[in-house]
Amino acid sequence: MARILIADDSAFARLLLRNIFEASGHEVVGEAEDGEEAIRKFELLKPDIVTLDIIMPKMDGIEVVKKIMKMKPDATVIMCTAVGQKVKVLEAMKAGAKGYIVKPFKAEKVVEEVNKVLEG
Amino acid sequence: MSEEELSEYMDEFVEETREHIQALIQALMKLEQKDIDSSEALDEAFRIAHTIKGTSALMGFKNMQQFCHSMEDVLEALHSRSIEVNEEIIDLLLRSATKLEEILKHIEERGSDDVDVSLMKLELERYKERGGREEKGVEREEGGKRIYEIKVVLDRGCEFRGARGFLVLRKLSELGEIVKTIPSSEDIEEENFDFEFKVIIETEAREEEVRRVFDSIADIESVEITEVKKRKDVKEEYEGGKRKEEERIRRKKGAVRSVRVSIDKLDTVIDLIGELVINKSRLMQISKEKRIEELREVMAIQERIIKDLQYEAMQMRMVPVARIFEKFPKLVRDLYRAQGKEVEFIIEGKDIELDRTVLDEIVDPLLHLLRNAVDHGIEPPEERVKKGKDRKGRIRLVARRERDYVTISVEDDGRGIEVEKVREKAVKRGLISAEEAAKLTDEEVLKFIFIPNFSTMEKVNEVSGRGVGMDVVKAMIEEVGGSVEVHTEKDKGTRVTLKVPLTTAIIQALLVKVQGRTYAIPLSNVNEIISVSREEIKTIHGKAIMMLRGSVLPLIMLQSLLRHTNVDSEEEWKEKEEFVAVVVEKGGIRVGLIVDEALKQQEIVVKPPDEILKNTKGLGGFTILGDGKVIPILDVATLV
Numbered sequence: 048m049a050r051i052l053i054a055d056d057s058a059f060a061r062l063l064l065r066n067i068f069e070a071s072g073h074e075v076v077g078e079a080e081d082g083e084e085a086i087r088k089f090e091l092l093k094p095d096i097v098t099l100d101i102i103m104p105k106m107d108g109i110e111v112v113k114k115i116m117k118m119k120p121d122a123t124v125i126m127c128t129a130v131g132q133k134v135k136v137l138e139a140m141k142a143g144a145k146g147y148i149v150k151p152f153k154a155e156k157v158v159e160e161v162n163k164v165l166e167g
Numbered sequence: 168m169s170e171e172e173l174s175e176y177m178d179e180f181v182e183e184t185r186e187h188i189q190a191l192i193q194a195l196m197k198l199e200q201k202d203i204d205s206s207e208a209l210d211e212a213f214r215i216a217h218t219i220k221g222t223s224a225l226m227g228f229k230n231m232q233q234f235c236h237s238m239e240d241v242l243e244a245l246h247s248r249s250i251e252v253n254e255e256i257i258d259l260l261l262r263s264a265t266k267l268e269e270i271l272k273h274i275e276e277r278g279s280d281d282v283d284v285s286l287m288k289l290e291l292e293r294y295k296e297r298g299g300r301e302e303k304g305v306e307r308e309e310g311g312k313r314i315y316e317i318k319v320v321l322d323r324g325c326e327f328r329g330a331r332g333f334l335v336l337r338k339l340s341e342l343g344e345i346v347k348t349i350p351s352s353e354d355i356e357e358e359n360f361d362f363e364f365k366v367i368i369e370t371e372a373r374e375e376e377v378r379r380v381f382d383s384i385a386d387i388e389s390v391e392i393t394e395v396k397k398r399k400d401v402k403e404e405y406e407g408g409k410r411k412e413e414e415r416i417r418r419k420k421g422a423v424r425s426v427r428v429s430i431d432k433l434d435t436v437i438d439l440i441g442e443l444v445i446n447k448s449r450l451m452q453i454s455k456e457k458r459i460e461e462l463r464e465v466m467a468i469q470e471r472i473i474k475d476l477q478y479e480a481m482q483m484r485m486v487p488v489a490r491i492f493e494k495f496p497k498l499v500r501d502l503y504r505a506q507g508k509e510v511e512f513i514i515e516g517k518d519i520e521l522d523r524t525v526l527d528e529i530v531d532p533l534l535h536l537l538r539n540a541v542d543h544g545i546e547p548p549e550e551r552v553k554k555g556k557d558r559k560g561r562i563r564l565v566a567r568r569e570r571d572y573v574t575i576s577v578e579d580d581g582r583g584i585e586v587e588k589v590r591e592k593a594v595k596r597g598l599i600s601a602e603e604a605a606k607l608t609d610e611e612v613l614k615f616i617f618i619p620n621f622s623t624m625e626k627v628n629e630v631s632g633r634g635v636g637m638d639v640v641k642a643m644i645e646e647v648g649g650s651v652e653v654h655t656e657k658d659k660g661t662r663v664t665l666k667v668p669l670t671t672a673i674i675q676a677l678l679v680k681v682q683g684r685t686y687a688i689p690l691s692n693v694n695e696i697i698s699v700s701r702e703e704i705k706t707i708h709g710k711a712i713m714m715l716r717g718s719v720l721p722l723i724m725l726q727s728l729l730r731h732t733n734v735d736s737e738e739e740w741k742e743k744e745e746f747v748a749v750v751v752e753k754g755g756i757r758v759g760l761i762v763d764e765a766l767k768q769q770e771i772v773v774k775p776p777d778e779i780l781k782n783t784k785g786l787g788g789f790t791i792l793g794d795g796k797v798i799p800i801l802d803v804a805t806l807v
Contacts, residue, residue, distance in 0.1 A: 128327070136330040137356055146334065146385060149326040156324075160385045167338065167383030 049165055050076045052094035054085035054111070055127060056103050063152055064098060064127075071158045082106025086114055089122075096161060098148070100127045101135050109139050116143035123164055127152075180226050181275045184219055188271065189493045191215040192264045196496050198257050205252055212260070213242040219267065228280035231270050237291040238263050244295050256294060261497065263287055314346065314369050314395040315377055321362045325386035329358040335387075336366065338380045343370025362388070367395065430484075430523065437480050440473070441673070441772035445791045447473050481522070481670050488566045488575070489517035491530050495537060495564060502541040509548050509559040510541060516566035521573055522670035528647045529575065529667060532640040536577040536663050537562065539637075544581030544661055554658060556580070571669055572649070578662040584655040586612050592621070606717060613653050617641045640665075645753055645804065647671050648691045674773055676790070676800065678766040679749060681725045685798050687771055687790055692803040694750040694757065696765050701744050711740060713759065715750070722748060722759045728785065728806055753803040773800060 051073050055061045058080075065075045076092045079085040081104040089097055097115065101108035108126060115122050126139045126147040136147050146164045148157045194215060197208035220235035238260065244250045270282045319335055321328055332355035339345060348355060349365040370377065374392050381390045447470060454462040492514050503510040521529075545551075545560035552558055563578045586609045593615045594604045604612070615621055619638040640663075641651045649667035668674065668691070675690035703713045704722060711722040724739055748759035771790040780786060787802030 130326060133327055133329060133358065136327045137333060140330045140333050140337075147327060147330060156385070163383050163385045165383075 049073050049095040049161065050092070051161075052077045052079065052085070052088055052092055052097045054079040054082070054088075054097065054103065054108075055100040056080055057100070060100070060127070060150070060152075064157070067152065067154045067157050068161070070154070071161075073161065080104075082108065082111045085111050086118075089115055090118065096123045096125060096164065098125045098127050099139075099144070101129075101132055101139065109135065109142055112139050112142040112144050125160060125164060176226065177274075177278070180222060181271060184222060184271055185268075187215050187219050187222075188264055188267050191219070191267075192261065192497050193493065195257055195260050195264060196500070198252055199254070206246070209242060209246050209252075213239060213246060216242055223280070228270075228274060230282065230284065231267070231274070231280040234263070234266070234270070234284045234288060237288045237295075238267075240295045241291050250294065259287075259290060259294065261500075263291060265497075312343075312369055312371055313373075314367060315374065316393050316395050317366045317368065317377065318389075318391040318393075319364055319366065319381075320388045320390070322386040322388045323362065325362070327358075328360070328362065329356045331384070331386050332356060332358075332360070332364060334384055335381075338384060339366055339368055339377075342372045342377060342380065343368050428483075433480070433483055437484070440477050440480050441774075443473050444477065444673075444770075444772055448792065477673070481673075482520075484522050484524070484670065485520035486523045486526055487517060488519050488521055488526065488573075491526060491533070492517050492564065492566075495533070498534070499537055499541060499562065502538060503545065503560075506541070507547060508541065508545050510545055511559050511561045513561065513563045514565075515563065516568075519566040519568050519573055520669075521667065524671055525647050525649075525667050525669070528643060529649075529665060532643045532665065533564070533575065533577065535636045535640050536665075537564070539663075540577055540579040540581065540661070544579035544583075546582050556658075569666075572666055573669060574664050574666050576662055576664040578660065580660040583657045583659055583661050584613065584616070584653070585657060586655070589613065589615055596621070603719070611718065613655065616653070617651070642804070645691075648674055648689055650691060671773065673770055675768060676771045677749065677768055678792075678798070679725070679760075679762040680764040680766055681729065681762050685766065685792070685796065686725070687769075687798050687800045688749060688751065688760075688803065689787065689800065690768060692751045692753050694752050697748050697750060697759070699746045699748050699759070699761075701740070701746070704740065704746075713748075715759070720748075720750065720757060720759050722746075722761055723807070725749075725760045725762050728760070751803045751807070753807070756807055758807050771798075771800070 051068050053061050053064050053068075053075060055064070055078075061078050065078070068075050076094050077088045079088050083105045085097065085099060085103070086106070088094075099108040099111050103111075106114075112124050112126070115124060120143075122143075124139075124144045126136060126144045127150065128136050128139075128147055129150045139147070145167065146160045148160050191212055194208045194212040198205050198212070216235050216239045220232050220239060223231035223235060241250075241256065241260065245252055245256065250256070266282070266284055266287050270280050270284070273282050274280050317339070319332075321331055325331055336345060336348065336352055336355065345352075345366060345368050347367040350360055354360060355364050368377070374394065377392055378390060381387050447466070450462070451466050451470070453459075454466055495514070496512055499510060499512045540562050545562065546554070546556075548558040551560065561580045564575070565578065566573060566575045590604050590607070590612045593599055593612065594601050598615065598618070599607070616637045621638065637651075637653075644651050644665050644667060647667055648671060649665055652664045652666070653661065654664075655661040676687040677690055677693050677696075679686050679688060697715070699713055699722070704711050705713065707719075713720050713722055727739070746761045747763070747765055748761050749765060750757065750759050769792075771792075773787075774789045774791070775781075776783065776786055776788050785802055785806035787800040790798050790800055792798055
């Protein structure tokens, strides 16, 4: 069981993820609508995992990863991406993200990713 | 590859492989030198054999490929020290390299590698077996490091395989050093693979620990982990790969910075520049005659530009002498070994550059000289020891750049030429009288060895210890406008120095006037210009001669030579009180050519005579002077 922070500008996406995580026994400790909020909440809530949408207002996901990595180098960040963001995803991984999940979300894939990342 | 593609690459393949074989031979030769760490040379040899194997496989030359493989096996066994480096093996490998040359030649000439290599292959294989290559068990690196080859297959449904691959590599790198990935890590990140890639990693971790890494990564369909046998193999392959990669990049870069141009095209450019030079002289002349100051200024600049252009064009034809020198060590080695001699062969100045045409012309003369040095110069070891010399003889091949020519000398520390015997022989052959001979200096006596068939009349080594084809050497070197000098000292050795011009396209010439016509004599043939008074001229057997610093100099009227009558009429000699003689020397013969006037020394562009005039005696070509006049260049060798 992990404490998860979800950052996505789409409320629908956040809801979807919340349902998937809660159904697989994880706890969603917070949600953020943009990059800046994500950072604030990360500091405040100290989640085990942050899921970050790549495209977000105010500060994009990649910037957020970089900031988080500076704050807590062993933080576990999972990127949420849409198909066709190959370059961005790789960039995020290089910035320190531990994994990625792809929209449209498939529950078993998302769960697998989270569980695997937690293994490491 | 298709036939068409193959033939497209054929030239490149042949050229490249030829270079590789040379490099291989050099590496093998290095193995023989005991003071050098052999492992580097072995690495090099192995790598080259491997490369040749690879490229010949690409071209579909199976026979060559397999042969290289056999060589590789032996080299590998040597490397792993399961067999020791010894002369016999090096010899076998060198012979194999020669075989490779043979195969390559066959490929070049007939397009097939169908050369019988079975015997030599057998020999190679026998060696490998004798070495008993150890392949049992896994060799552990010190410190318990292991090498694993990991085959990773990603899930078919995996999105962003590049990012996933990156995550795998990052995770694995936490365990140890990633030695290699297939494809390269960049290609993995760029998704230049389907669903599968390989990672070779050096780590202290056990297999289970490696496997556990994949528990924390999603989208993995399967992982196969195999422990690799020898660390060396992988490293070597990796290093080789890396080097190859570097080479590829270097080549790529090189390809941008250089283009291949056929020598013909280059010659045309040089020819055209030659025309420019001629035209320039003409313009200069006009500006001088018409006293046009402005034109003169422009021409001064023009002259400089043309000079630079000419220089650059000449540079383009320049090739380092290494191109031909590289072949010599093996050749010399073959020679002295066949005779049971011991020789240390030293090459200096490989980077010196020469015009390609000149370079091609001096190969044979140099071969002659090296052969002479080994055959007749260097004594057998026992004889050397008796003389108090080092058992091992020494031959030095040295190229040096002087102002506008290059000297290449072949020097040995052998028995030297016995000058007295040459002197005796010259008398015996009736070339000079005994009194004359006695007066000649050693240096002058030595010139006799350049006379055709002089020393080959008897058993060469008894007479002079040298002399095989010295006339040929001299003739060939003079052909390119060079000269040959010999220094020798009894029991100390002999040094033959070839002095060759940087290029043959432009030469320094002396312009002379005979009966109102101008002729050019290559300056390389001219010793000096002297003035001769009628009293000095004597007649022997109806031929005019004079004494020049104690030796006989035959005098010939150039005009009579040009009329192709070798008889000088009495009248002509009586016409004047004072004559101008150009002392020319070629092929060991020295004569004074009587001309009306020696005009000046000038740089001329040589235009070879065309087919019809090619065999005209005394004609070496033409040049066009500044005033547009076409002037014949005299070929002293055929003239006299």
